[in-house]
Amino acid sequence: MNFCPRCGTKLSDIIIDNSCVKQCNNCMYIDWNNWIYISAVVVAYNNHNEVIMVKLKGKEKGKITFPGGYRNIGETLEQAAVREFYEETGIKINHLDLYKTYTKDEQRLVWIVYKTKIKDPIVFCDNDEVSEILFVSKRNPIDSKDFRGFLTEKLYLDIINELS
Ligand SMILES: [Zn+2]
Numbered sequence: 678m679n680f681c682p683r684c685g686t687k688l689s690d691i692i693i694d695n696s697c698v699k700q701c702n703n704c705m706y707i708d709w710n711n712w713i714y715i716s717a718v719v720v721a722y723n724n725h726n727e728v729i730m731v732k733l734k735g736k737e738k739g740k741i742t743f744p745g746g747y748r749n750i751g752e753t754l755e756q757a758a759v760r761e762f763y764e765e766t767g768i769k770i771n772h773l774d775l776y777k778t779y780t781k782d783e784q785r786l787v788w789i790v791y792k793t794k795i796k797d798p799i800v801f802c803d804n805d806e807v808s809e810i811l812f813v814s815k816r817n818p819i820d821s822k823d824f825r826g827f828l829t830e831k832l833y834l835d836i837i838n839e840l841s
Contacts, residue, residue, distance in 0.1 A: 678708045713780075717758035718745030718790045720776060720836055721768075724797050727812040728836055730819065731765050734808050741811065742825035743832060745788070758791050766810055767802020768795060777835070779828045788828050815840055 680687055681701035688699035688708060699708040720743060721729040733740045744765045748757035755773050762770050773791040780787050801810045813819055815837060824830045 678710075681706050713785045713787045714747060715754065716745055716747050716786065716788050717754045717761060718743050718788045718832070719758050719762045719770065719773070720790060720792045720832070721762070721770065722792070722794050723799055723812060725812075725814075726840060727814045727817070728840070729766065729795070729799075730811045730813050730833075731807040732809045732811060733825065734806055737825060738808075739823065740825040741819050741823045742829040743790075744807075745790075754789050755791070758789075762793075764804060765807045767804065768799060770795065777832075779831055781826075781828055786828070788832070790832060813837070 678688060678699060681704060683706045684701060684704045686701050686703040688701055688706075690697055691700045692698075693707070696710075698710055700706070723729070729744065730741050731744050733742065744762045745758065746761035746764075748754055749760075752760070758773055759770055762768065770793045773793050776790045776792045778787055778789055799810075801807075811817075811819070813833075818837065819833060821830060824833065
C-alpha cells in the first residue's frame with residue numbers, strides 16, 4: 678500500500694518491532710503489511726475413527742488434502758467450512774469444533790481447522806473438484822509425495838499421531 682486508506686497521504690517507511698511497515702504521518706494509520714488469506718478446513722471422522730481426505734481433480738490432479746477452501750465475503754468461517762465440505766464431498770455437516778490454526782507466510786495463508794463427526798453411511802457425491810474421498814488411519818496412511826502441500830502434511834501428521 679502506498680497511500681493512506683483513511684486520509685490519502687503518502688505512507689512512509691518506519692521500523693516497528695524489527696519489521697519495516699508503512700505509516701501515515703498525517704493520521705498515524707499503520708499498514709502492517711500482514712494481510713492473509715483464510716481457508717476453512719475440515720477434519721471429519723467416521724464411525725471407525727478414520728479421517729476423510731480428498732483426492733483432487735484438475736490442475737492438482739491426484740494430490741491429496743483435507744476438504745476446505747477460502748471463505749467468501751459475508752460468510753462466517755463455519756459457513757465456509759460447511760459449504761466447502763459439501764462442495765467437495767456431497768456430505769452435509771452441521772456440528773464443528775475449532776481445532777487448530779496453521780500458517781504459511783510465503784502464501785500469506787492461514788488455515789482455520791475444524792473437526793467434525795459423520796455418521797454412516799457416507800456417500801461421496803462426484804463433483805468438479807474431487808475424484809474420490811479416502812478414509813485415512815494409521816493402517817491406511819497417505820504417501821507423503823501425494824500431499825498437496827506443506828500445510829496438508831503438517832495437519833496430517835498432527836491428526837495421524839492423535840489416532841489410536
Ligand atoms: Zn492517514
